[in-house]
Amino acid sequence: MTATQSSSEAFEYKPVALNERITSDGSSRWPVEAGRYRLVVARACPWANRSVIVRRLLGLEPALSMGLAGPLHDERSWRFHLDPDNRDPVLGIEYLGEAYRKADPGFDAGITVPAVVEIATGKVVTNGFQQLTLDFSTQWTALHRDGAPDLYPVEHRAEIDEINQAVYEDVNIGVYKCGFTNSQEAYEQAYRALFARLDALSERLATQRFLVGDTITEADIRLWVTLVRFDAVYHGHFKCNRQKLTEMPVLWAYARDLFQTPGFGDTIDFEQIKQHYYGVHTDINPTRVVPLGPDVRNWLTPHGREALGGRPFGDGTPPGPPPEGERVPPIS
The missing domain is CATH 1.20.1050.10 (Glutathione S-transferase Yfyf (Class Pi); Chain A, domain 2)
Structure with missing residues (x-):
């Protein structure tokens, strides 16, 4: 999400810009698939923390790897400054913004976490934080651990x-x-x-x-x-x-x-x-x-x-x- 100031000086959020979904029912071009995606988060961010918790509770760690951006960033976006050589060890990037621009070379909206990146292409698939955890519960069920709780009961x-x-x-x-x-x-x-x-x-x-x-x-x-x-x-x-x-x-x-x-x-x-x-x-x-x-x-x-x-x-x-x-x- 991106913070903005309106003309009334009240705080507002702009909607996320890459709001596609990863589904198991064929409703999107991104299928649920073990090992295909990487969840990029930051410990500092509450929106990212939600996805970390749901991933943990459902046992999705073996199917969905996780990259950790550090707590500090600049105008170039979240940075992997806690990793060796300041790069994500799977995606090979220093700034999360690199994955956003692979998805959209002209991307100029907010570079936010959580973001799900397709590993093979290095492109961000979605930063739709509101839907992401619900999809973990409802679309990723085939990859849940035995004993996974139902976090979104019908x-x-x-x-x-x-x-x-x-x-x-x-x-x-x-x-x-x-x-x-x-x-x-x-x-x-x-x-x-x-x-x-x-x-x-x-x-x-x-x-x-x-x-x-x-x-x-x-x-x-x-x-x-x-x-x-x-x-x-x-x-x-x-x-x-x-x-x-x-x-x-x-x-x-x-x-x-x-x-x-x-x-x-x-x-x-x-x-x-x-x-x-x-x-x-x-x-x-x-x-x-x-x-x-x-x-x-x-x-x-x-x-x-x-x-x-x-x-x-x-x-x-x-x-x-x-x-x-x-x-x-x-x-x-």
Whole structure:
């Protein structure tokens, strides 16, 4: 996605530019195929984090390799500066923008993660982050691991979609609306919408362990990737400072519950998250000084949410540990 300022100085997002789909039903020119594609993400990005979590929970690692862009980038796009020789070892590129321009030599829109790249051609197939994880659940089923959970159950899809839309507008991009606007009025409007939505979600989650039904769904994943970054970056960096997550008891317990669930906390690198937001958003943080806090050891404290019941993976099972090359530093 690409951030823009409108004439009213309110923050907006432009839609993604390469919004094709990879399907198993012949509805697109890109078929689901093991080993054909590479998912490019960054640990820092919440939109990319969603795809990492769903890929983990469904066990798609053997079928869909993953490239990791580093937390820092410049006007040339996300860069593979954590890899040897500063290049993705599979795609052989230094900047993700190279794969976008292979798909479209005149590409001049936002170069975003997640992006799925066809390995043989080096071309980006899609950066359609909203549909991508749903397709992982519904189109990639033949490649799911045994025991993969159903993250988008048919009987709950309408409710999941409704919650996802509200969370997207008020929370996922709500924090960005607070952080990037140049207008006091727009900031205050986004701030109030954000915390009104968080209050409503807190009330909902006070009596049920997960957002929809009694299992983890796509709705939980989409909310959680914002919550896990809240105190580290959004509270201060984006002026979302009515309360910290740790001061919202229900949401804090809910977020810790998921953090301690395989497939969630084991995708998070708090240092890369802070390096990205404080090091790249120079309009907001011109010094590029990265804060040392907060202390994140409290993410491992007991949450007590088991008392609400629920079955995190439904009839499925937890995923195994991440592949060796995809592990994040443990909290210490």
